[in-house]
Amino acid sequence: MTSTKVNVDLVRERAKCTFDLKELIHFVDGGEEITSERKAFEETVLAIKELKDDIPEDYLSHKERYEIAVRKACILRELRLRHDQNKPLLPERPTYVYNILPATIKDISPFYLHETMFLATIWGLMNDEQKAEWLSKALDMKVIGTYAQTELGHGTFLRGLETTATYDPETEEFILNTPTLTAYKWWPGGLGHTVNHCIILAQLYTQGKCHGIQPFIVQIRDLETHIPLPGVHVGEIGPKMGFQTANNGFLGFKNFRIPRKNMLMKNSEVKKDGTYVSSKSDRLTYGTMVVVRVNIVNDAAMQLSAAAIIAVRYSAVRHQSQLKPNEPEPQILDYVTQQRKLFINIATGHAIRIVGRWLWKTMLGVIQKILEGNLDQLPELHALSCCLKAVCTQDCTAGIEQCRLACGGHGYMNSSNLPLLYSHTTAAMTYEGENTVLLLQTARYLLKTWTQILEGDTKLNPTVLYLLNFAKPTDYRWENTNQGIIKGFQAVAAGKIKTAYDTASKHVSAGKSQEEAWNLASIQLVEASEAHCRVIICEVFSNEIQCASNTLSPNLSKVLQQLVELYLVHWALEKKGDILLYSTISKDDIPALRDRYEELLALIRPNAVGLVDGFDFRDEVLNSTLGAYDGRVYERLMEEALKSPLNAEPVNSSFHKYIKPFMEKAKL
Amino acid sequence: MTSTKVNVDLVRERAKCTFDLKELIHFVDGGEEITSERKAFEETVLAIKELKDDIPEDYLSHKERYEIAVRKACILRELRLRHDQNKPLLPERPTYVYNILPATIKDISPFYLHETMFLATIWGLMNDEQKAEWLSKALDMKVIGTYAQTELGHGTFLRGLETTATYDPETEEFILNTPTLTAYKWWPGGLGHTVNHCIILAQLYTQGKCHGIQPFIVQIRDLETHIPLPGVHVGEIGPKMGFQTANNGFLGFKNFRIPRKNMLMKNSEVKKDGTYVSSKSDRLTYGTMVVVRVNIVNDAAMQLSAAAIIAVRYSAVRHQSQLKPNEPEPQILDYVTQQRKLFINIATGHAIRIVGRWLWKTMLGVIQKILEGNLDQLPELHALSCCLKAVCTQDCTAGIEQCRLACGGHGYMNSSNLPLLYSHTTAAMTYEGENTVLLLQTARYLLKTWTQILEGDTKLNPTVLYLLNFAKPTDYRWENTNQGIIKGFQAVAAGKIKTAYDTASKHVSAGKSQEEAWNLASIQLVEASEAHCRVIICEVFSNEIQCASNTLSPNLSKVLQQLVELYLVHWALEKKGDILLYSTISKDDIPALRDRYEELLALIRPNAVGLVDGFDFRDEVLNSTLGAYDGRVYERLMEEALKSPLNAEPVNSSFHKYIKPFMEKAKL
Ligand SMILES: Cc1cc2nc3c(=O)[nH]c(=O)nc-3n(C[C@H](O)[C@H](O)[C@H](O)COP(=O)(O)OP(=O)(O)OC[C@H]3O[C@@H](n4cnc5c(N)ncnc54)[C@H](O)[C@@H]3O)c2cc1C
């Protein structure tokens, strides 16, 4: 059982691969240098014995798991402090550094919110003086914090938050209060028992007036004893679908006082006497939100890639059923239905990673313009990041679940790691903007653009420029090519935006208010937004691979082109109803798409294992009995099972306590 | 916080309801008598203090949870023994009796396999003599068993099982062996540490020949000490996405001997001298499989109904965002996008429950015929139960997840119960026949039927009779009515069966073997099977509600008709691509469908809460902070959180152990 030979099927699959694996790995990482850097980092982290588990955490109690997570988070944080110094901010870096977590803490770190939103908010919303006071303390973990926005009663609707911060000019302090049960902060990661500070969003009251939501930095626990300060009611919110070790917490205040200078004053200010000086523009705060959403897009791509590796390798190792009588059982990877489940997820893993990187670059460009005083592209960037976050998390969640189900019964085992990947990715459909709400935000931008077009304005932002081509009935002819399909998706998006626009207008004409009309058209608005987002993903994926082809070797570039085409044809078939409705495709074109789709599956088949090897996840990061590089699937399943504390005793005490007395009663 | 008043929004919603709630409840249960019986049973069970938890199980370790589950399972089993006596087998009963589990064990009972497959197999596959020996012992729990079919290496492909049972005429015993690692039994519920017997499926060898898979009953633990017998290697397989307390196990044998009479001999026999006498027909064993699949369909419907109750009640209580400036935040149930997420799941809950009951009645009819010696309808029943199990579990899984996501952040809390509902229902997509594999089985039947039709045979079974209308190009006109939509789905199913048939034929003509052609057409075959299944669900749901309308009051029957129409229009829009391709609908008909869909949402809106109240789940069964009858959502969320053992101490030990030293190091 302790052989370390690589499974013969995988050896055979790898021998078939038509491209240079190293080249793909460097392409995925973003360059050879980054690959080396990543590997060195992984090497360092994974050499630390203290980060390994004796007993898999799934067997432990909620409390034990939290305690282990804290221990590991401290080790990792220290390492990061040493590692991250003087490293430039590359679009590739956040993901690969974060990606070490599945190999160590497994679930979410109780410091996760500290490392992301807490630091980002200090960075983005404090004025220089405040930054000087807090930033290095936070970076060095002298204070540990979280970002507390959501309350029991309000997540989506920020203006509805109920926590109050009332300014008292006598003492130059704010008094924080939680006036109702629904005003309790609820959800912030690490808030339960880990952090000693948090950024609190609260309704600011001064000089008898409410000035809306403002951020405050608040110490909630004593730095020496960690005991909650008087006036603070804090604890954890209990078990969830995932995020078991994230220590999400609740928090209430009762006349809790903080100094005036604890309001984050980059955009707005409260003077000593209580005068409120309002912000010039709060649009700058979009910045942080976009960064966070780009990270979510990248994480989702990584998680889907992990699921694809697991499911493809397992499908190469697993043999089941007979294709032909008297022949050996085939690898399940040879069933065309199985290929359909898996290959699109390899393609989607690439597509979304590439889109995430493109979004990051786009954002850097927009930020540069902002620094030059030009805010014109901000609304477009916001609209883009909303729909991309929504659609990418949705696609990746669905893809991971498809990969899990494709592993049959064993995919349901935690040791496959697929259940955890699922529960993390699906959470991202809700946090940082609930997906429907985000799609509606993008829809608002699209409707504005459509109005612009109807008014004859042709100066549109780059990502919506294509809509101009569809403002009037066009006579373009459907073409069964990549570009033809993308054009078809553009026609669908334009058609859906127009339909939604017309529906809303119809309701207004019929006497409804703008807001009611918006609500009545909202199903169509969401669909329009999704269709627009599909255009973006298809275009970016296709263009970026096209560009990369100039420098990649012909063999690799051919395979990547196949993935692009698979992605396009897959979505054309998925959305054939829309394409039939809004583009010039005819019924007779559909069978050709279907044939092409099936051909592509066959073309990709020989490279399937090579392609997932190309995502280059170390076994520790993948953390899956089904997905390890050597394919020792059954050995690992058994090895993991034998770690169960229940298996340490031949007879569990419940037999003598409950079952035996019960059987004896039955005997009478 | 301990008020027991019902939330005002729910009071208002209930006042708006246009039908008699009691009437709906009786309709859902299958009659007033059954409602009373169910309620009495619930009353009895829920009065038992020992079935209540001090600390929610999610906080405990894997081992503790198992031990609690065993304790509760014994109490429940005793109760069932008393309760079930002399009760006739009604199609309604299995579900409502099973339905008490979410209120007691919460997760799956370690006796679950004993109560289902173990008993069913004894019943179905033992001869009379064997039944006399085993049945009452099993019913009285003098022996506790499970059903061990799946192995590490084989689930779907039974013929591939590797466990061997070799007959030794000298001692008149079978010798059981697990020749390889992949031959280990893997998955059987209760096998880990609970059962002392199991039904083992193994390759029978006698007189030097293999006679394929046969069932054996095997004692694996000592009845007094519960210690595994020599030659038995048994344990649990470890944590899963759900089924934490099901105690799924592994099992290997080393030269383990059992008496000859332990082979289940209803269909086949091994004589004393080792002569193998083969079965007349193993088609009779279809029976058990169909019963199990009907139960799965019913369970899935119940679980989706529970999710719909939770999400609809929560959406009535939850207020978020502003529709109009300066107006109070609306109930999220008023967002049309939210209605789209939820109302289809109310309709689907009814549709699938009704289909499950219809399938049960159909099965009883077929069994009656079989007893009269007529096996003609068996293949149809088998094909039906395969695709219905697959499509219903798929729809319910997707629906539950949609309900969960519709609850925003709080839907991710375990205390909403939505994560557990999801993990149970999705498991049913895999066990008792993996869904793709089942759809392909139905496809085989459909292709046979199509061949029959092409050969001019018009004597088809009832559920495929509709295909005759589409054998030749027809000139029926699309109608925007319920019957029109059903006809449209029939056209789609027929079109897809024809396409799949043609594709397979094309590949055969091109020189592929039948089996290769089957595989190459398999994506289309799966889709054909799904389309056929959608026809069945739509027809049965529509017809049964139509019939019921004769006896129901006009008000209730109107609302149920709306649900039927919503179901039909929803799927017509979902499948508009197929309808555009295969039916005579034109592009211009689609907007009418879309308008009708939006109208239906508005029509159902006032009755939404009434409709989910009509599923009549007691709070204990629903077990959800978000879904309780009184709508005290936020109070319950907080009450549950306060039960966390982490919240019992103001400072967790990990602060002093890890965080503080870390902060101090940072200070330097
Ligand atoms: C795992 C996890 C971690 C989290 N971590 C943090 C954290 O660290 N800090 C923090 O502050 N918060 C955190 N949150 C909270 C999170 O940000 C919110 O849950 C999220 O913003 C969604 O808001 P909600 O829960 O209020 O959903 P709701 O808005 O209540 O959504 C419920 C339903 O209402 C619908 N809806 C709401 N408004 C509209 C509208 N205007 N139009 C149409 N439909 C609408 C939604 O589409 C959805 O279907 C976390 C949440 C999760 C799940």
Ligand SMILES: Cc1cc2nc3c(=O)[nH]c(=O)nc-3n(C[C@H](O)[C@H](O)[C@H](O)COP(=O)(O)OP(=O)(O)OC[C@H]3O[C@@H](n4cnc5c(N)ncnc54)[C@H](O)[C@@H]3O)c2cc1C
């Ligand atoms: C929660 C749970 C409880 C269970 N309880 C029990 C129990 O009590 N007793 C017991 O004996 N077993 C039990 N099982 C095992 C279960 O019956 C099997 O997992 C199930 O039959 C699926 O088989 P598999 O795991 O071999 O999947 P596989 O067949 O390996 O499926 C993997 C993939 O291969 C594909 N595939 C396989 N064959 C074909 C084909 N011919 N054509 C096309 N595609 C194919 C599938 O579609 C799937 O995508 C349980 C499983 C679960 C998840």
